[in-house]
Amino acid sequence: MLDGDYVLYLAARDLRRAGRLPGDTVVGTVMSNLWVERALLAEGVKMLRAPVGDKYVLDEMRRGRHPLGGEQSGHIIFLDKATTGDGLLTGLLFVDLVRRTGLDLATWAASVSPCPQILVNVPVRSRPPLDSHPRIGPAIRDEERKLGERGRLLVRYSGTEPKARIMVEGESQPLIEACASRLSQLIQQEIGQETS
Secondary structure: OOOHHHHHHHHHHHHHHOOOOHHHEEEEEOOOOHHHHHHHHHOOOEEEEEOOOHHHHHHHHHHHOOOEEEOOOOOEEEOOOOOOOOHHHHHHHHHHHHHHHOOOHHHHHHHOOOOOEEEEEEEEOOOOOOOOOOOHHHHHHHHHHHHHHHEEEEEEEOOOOOEEEEEEEEOOHHHHHHHHHHHHHHHHHHHEOOOO
8 A cells, every 4th residue: 555655756756757846846744754755855856844734735835836745644735636635636647647657656666665654642631832841842852863864753742632642753663663662751751641
């Protein structure tokens, strides 16, 4: 199964080669895998990151007049055709791309190596600003320094549940697991819900 990152990459590459990607820029989200950002950059395409949610992707696309954006979930927006992530439209455009280019999708997909990504949810009793919290903020910055160019970290609150979400991705599974474990334990200690 190929997620929206694969579709976004192939559609961006196709549009750029056709001269139909103004500014050589697409919009992904903070959850888009690091591999797609790096692969797009290798093709000369910059990826902007919007918050999770196709409405935020659309806002960023409109702000910068970018014709393509999408989410890992598969909500891909082709702004010249629609303002929403229409699955049927995306499917048809994707099949057309594969047909026109003669791409052997299975072979190409087997060559892609997404960065390991982990998502940990920590139930919380309160929601203080994470960046300015006296212990959590410095710990986040310390983990970002440890990851450096080898990974990426996102710590945010859920928009729908009383949870802190820790997303870590990088080149090494042990590296990201250790990072997520340290942060989840600290968040649990500082603002986590009491366990019974």
